[in-house]
Amino acid sequence: MTITAPKGFRAAGVKAGIKASGNPDLALVVNDGPQKSAAAVFTSNRVAAAPVHWSRQVVSDGRVDAVVLNSGGANACTGPQGFQNTHATAEKVAEVLGVSASDVVVCSTGLIGEQLPMDKILPGVDAAFRELSEDGGSAAATAIMTTDSVSKEAVFTGTDAQGKEFTVGGIAKGAGMLAPGLATMLVVLTTDAEVPANELDVVLRDAARVTFDRADSDGCMSTNDTVVLLASGASEALPSAEQLSEAVTSVCAELARKLIGDAEGASHDIAIRTFNAASERDAEIVSRSVARSNLFKAAIFGKDPNWGRVLSAVGTTDAVFEADQLNVAMNGVQICRNGAIGDDRNLVDLEPREVLVEIDLQAGDAEATIWTNDLTHDYVHENSAYSS
Amino acid sequence: MTITAPKGFRAAGVKAGIKASGNPDLALVVNDGPQKSAAAVFTSNRVAAAPVHWSRQVVSDGRVDAVVLNSGGANACTGPQGFQNTHATAEKVAEVLGVSASDVVVCSTGLIGEQLPMDKILPGVDAAFRELSEDGGSAAATAIMTTDSVSKEAVFTGTDAQGKEFTVGGIAKGAGMLAPGLATMLVVLTTDAEVPANELDVVLRDAARVTFDRADSDGCMSTNDTVVLLASGASEALPSAEQLSEAVTSVCAELARKLIGDAEGASHDIAIRTFNAASERDAEIVSRSVARSNLFKAAIFGKDPNWGRVLSAVGTTDAVFEADQLNVAMNGVQICRNGAIGDDRNLVDLEPREVLVEIDLQAGDAEATIWTNDLTHDYVHENSAYSS
Known part of the structure; x- marks a missing residue:
């Protein structure tokens, strides 16, 4: 029922101590392949957070090895120091996983205008690495919550023309600021289908346009929105663009529906x-x-x-x-x-x-x-x- | 301190019984001249109320003899019956004043989507006619209130090049729905300066652009917004466009400020x-x-x-x-x-x-x-x- 449902992925969610509440606040999602293709869409807000600037670059070559996400701080409007902190987080993930920092997507959510506590984030990455597991998706979903009252997960299983099954899983956070060109919304989607990055990109953009982009809780647009889709190819399924699109759109629609259903303070x-x-x-x-x-x-x-x-x-x-x-x-x-x-x-x-x-x-x-x-x-x- | 401060105007505000509360709910403003020039700006909402459709036509020739305003019902989204009710109200005012209905502006404010109680409105016009007086401006200001907690009035006195004094007065209602291209805002402005209608139009549009149009309480745009400016010429003052503009803009700014200061439920x-x-x-x-x-x-x-x-x-x-x-x-x-x-x-x-x-x-x-x-x-x- 989550991002570790598709084969080829491990995830973890831990308490790094970023949140004053002591709740889980750092998540790590790793694509073990064999394929590492990826696509992402980001906020269209011109005041974008440091992790958005970083992650746009990371995704531009269509390869992502891991996604690290923190709640408890948006790292937005934090100047050069904020960007250095995003970079240091990616380097730390790269070090523990033995991959390149330029293949690590970073996402942050929380209050704008405060520096992240790096003395909590970096040990948190170590802890998350130790906790990585093939059923860690739900823990990751919990660790990215801010004012969410429940964690949000979805999964869809399809079949390619040869009858091979493939799965798309997703987790999401976000309970306010939902709006045009996305919303304070962090979403990680995974699939074990074999799909090149350029095809993922088309499928993801089409799905976001009719799901997340049409969830408009309060008209406010976040500085941090990120929706990233990772493909491992571990199922060896080769769905058509239509088959993949149906699966990804279905998961996005379910997550968008859950975001609206948990919007801050809503009664309808x-x-x-x-x-x-x-x-x-x-x-x-x-x-x-x-x-x-x-x-x-x-x-x-x-x-x-x-x-x-x-x-x-x-x-x-x-x-x-x-x-x-x-x-x-x-x-x-x-x-x-x-x-x-x-x-x-x-x-x-x-x-x-x-x-x-x-x-x-x-x-x-x-x-x-x-x-x-x-x-x-x-x-x-x-x-x-x-x-x- | 109100619309009867300029010479040549009479006004009244009465309890017609439109409002369930029994508060004053019908106002009449009459320009006794000698001049009868006028200009107005209206909501840019494409779903405009019947009185807006009517009054746009009335003002188009630059002459207005009277303005009748009711609270307790917006007469918006009321179909052909609603337009007939506006027309009948103007005819009634024309009859009691001995003027043409095509020179009577009608304004309504209140709930959208309900027909006006014409059995209250028409006797209300008779009552208002009987109450007309040269110090009735404040009574008119009170009769147009809806959720306003206070009535809103303003006045400004200027001098033309020959040293002749002229006055601009205004009343306004509106406490929510303040927004772009105006807001559920009814405003009547009067001046005793001698000004042709085409000059009034320019001065009013310029003033509204930097005052009412920049008061944006909640982003919502009304179906009924009307700002009308009447000139009687009774002071025989001939202010320049700049002198008149300063006076009108000053009154509009003060009224806009009072509208924001009384916005529904606001604490800042x-x-x-x-x-x-x-x-x-x-x-x-x-x-x-x-x-x-x-x-x-x-x-x-x-x-x-x-x-x-x-x-x-x-x-x-x-x-x-x-x-x-x-x-x-x-x-x-x-x-x-x-x-x-x-x-x-x-x-x-x-x-x-x-x-x-x-x-x-x-x-x-x-x-x-x-x-x-x-x-x-x-x-x-x-x-x-x-x-x-």
Whole structure:
């Protein structure tokens, strides 16, 4: 059920002492091959953390031997010293594993603007190395948690044309700051399929575009987002691009769903589906505009089917539609018809955690869904108290 | 101190019974001339309320005799019936005043998606007509309040080249949904200067661009925003465009400041000033990006000078800057220097309601300020309970 489900991988998660809480805070994932191909996508935030700058370089040649991840500190906005600390972490991993530092991806998550305690990180790498095991994936998933209430793992097993099985596994962390071009989200995906790095890259980008990129918890974009996919080739399976894409997208979708389901302080998970749009881009911007409306999100928290706030968010976009042709349904009740009052809003049941908002643009046949959360007292509480 | 301070205007505010609370909910403002020139700006939301569609037409010829405003219902997303109700309201005002309905601006504010109680509105117009007086401006200001905790008024007196005095007065309502291209904001401005409508239009647009458009409480854009400026010419003063612009901008700035100061549930008023930008547009988008970050706004509520959340919001923009040259000060303390850790964050005092965030892009000499609020428990509470 995790990243060590695919053959050819070992992982570990340990307590390095970075977190004041004493919880696990350092993870190591190693690809034992025979293949070492890899791809990754990173935050599009121009204020990117030191480990993002480092790891972009590492992945650029399509080979990765190991990924080291720490929680308890983002190592973002930490200047030259921060970059040196990322480099030193990679060197330490390279030393214990006998690989090149230039093949070690580094990920960090936690508070921005503080230097990492290297006197904890480096011994932590030693400890993680000693703990590496073929069933260490779940320990790694636990060690990357920050405000997550549960660890997130997923797995998918497929079959290639010759009937050989291959597996894709994943772990993820992230509970706030979920947004466009990813979110404070660290994701490690593994597969034992035999896939060249350039093909991994295409498959990963396509999967991220329709999963992580459409999970938009609070519209904020992290400095540290990293999604890395490693292939060991240990199953000797040779899935087609479609077969691999199905497996990777499935794992990414499950992880994205778990991230939204555990978003900080949320009491509702909201899917905003826009359909009959002139283009997929139109459908996406309309759904995202609603997902970013604090007024709409607060209304859902209050179990108030306030479709006026949906329409006012739709009206700020440049998508193709006529205001007097918009239809909105909430949990199956058509509360807005042709831009005006539809069925009785009191028929909408917002007691369940799951909410489905459907927006009909009557302008074409494209659609897209954005997943978000409601805006709650607990969101405010957690995010006003996070660094203090 | 209000819209009846300039000569040539009468106003009234009455209890029409639209609001369940029984508070005043209908206002009437009449321009007795001799001049009747006017200009207005409206929401850029494509889902605009019926009164916005109506009033755009009314103002297009530059003449307005009266403005009728109701709280207790937005008349937005109400279909053909909603437009008929706006039309009937204007006709009623025209009838009692003996003017043309096509010279009557109508403004509504309140819940979206419900029809107005016309059996309350029409008698309310009669009542307001009877109450019209040369010191009725404050009563009008009170009648347009929704979740506002105080009414908002401002006045500015200037002098033309011949030494003749002229006055600009204003009233405003709005306490949430403040955003780009205005906000659920109804503003009536009056002046007794003699100004043709085309000049009023230029002056009003320029003033709104740097005042109301830069008040961004929660990033949400209303369906009903209207700012209307009426000139009576009753003072016979002939201010230059610059003199009038100074007066109108001053009144708009004071009203915008009062709107932010009374934003729903806010505990801090935050000015985000970006300077040394390559262009005013860059400075504005950087400040606005920070103003829209829920994580930043929640941190300020928690009195946490979390400059990492400022930088991560700056990093999502396409403004000209280098990440390692960004400086951020909060209430005068330089907590981020060259994109990394600056002075001790514990030196920042976030106890006062007023917060000043200064972002130095080191990329030019332009600047802009956006005014916003923190994200609080009370914001969530008020906006989750609003329509229920």
